[in-house]
Amino acid sequence: MVQTVRIEAAARANAGKGAARATRREGFVPGVIYGAKKDAALIQLDPRVIMKEMHKGSWQSHLYEVVVEGGETETVLMRDIQFHPVTDRPIHIDFQRLSAGARLKIRVPVVFLNEDTCPGIKQGGTLNVVRRAIEVMAAPASVPEHFEIDLAEAEIGATLRWSAVKDQAGTKATINRDFVVATIAAPVVEEIVAPQAAAPAKGKGKGKK
Incomplete structure (x- = not known):
């Protein structure tokens, strides 16, 4: 069955682009946990945790238990990761909660x-x-x-x-x-076409009368 991966995160207080940039300056990746008819939870993670999951592959088919420091453990799917266009480092991550009995x-x-x-x-x-x-x-x-x-x-x-x-x-x-x-x-068979001999030039080899 699907692998469940446990990762740790910390809560962050403020939303918005400015707050997200401040989180990145501190060396963390901002993220959000949403869904299951609950309020969104703002979190921040160590970028090394995210990159480790990326290198494993198949991260979209893994279940995650996100342990939020000072809060509850959330069972989630990793739905989207945004990367910096130049450095390819993760800059934001979205998790979706799983509600009981849901498919x-x-x-x-x-x-x-x-x-x-x-x-x-x-x-x-x-x-x-x-x-x-x-x-x-x-x-x-x-x-x-x-x-x-x-x-x-x-x-x-x-x-x-x-x-x-x-x-x-x-x-x-x-x-x-x-x-x-x-x-x-089926295997691709390449047809080899033999080069045609050049036609002799007109008048070549004829002597003067």
């Missing part, structure tokens, strides 16, 4: 099994990934860490669809059809 919309990454033994790939085909993550509706406690599709019997020309996912874990795809996740594409 959430979340993107779950796809993992392909037995790619090294896939008959289509061994014959020269290429795995063409259409969707590296699938958006689903799911209960927070049952979101899988990833979806798996087995390529052990996939031949050239095979189409792997949502129905090929080994265990959908009770989730429901937001696309209401059996959509394509990946294909095994």
Whole structure:
């Protein structure tokens, strides 16, 4: 099931751009926790915590327990991160609270099994990934860490669809059809065209009369 990550934060008193800039000058990243019909909570985090999650990948499919210093622990999803356009450092982060019994919309990454033994790939085909993550509706406690599709019997020309996912874990795809996740594409054959011999120039080789 989905990984739950515990991170620590501190409350911040003031909203607005000026207050956010002051938070950044102090070396923290301003953020907000919203949703579940509660007032928004203003927080600040150590940027190293955020970058650590970015380097892990798949942060959009993780649940987080944000422990606010002097306050309560919030179960949330990391919904949006804003980065500085020059330094690429995080400058703001949004978390969404999860209410009890609610189903959430979340993107779950796809993992392909037995790619090294896939008959289509061994014959020269290429795995063409259409969707590296699938958006689903799911209960927070049952979101899988990833979806798996087995390529052990996939031949050239095979189409792997949502129905090929080994265990959908009770989730429901937001696309209401059996959509394509990946294909095994045929190898590209390049046609080599031999250069044509140049036609002899008119009058060449004729002697004077």
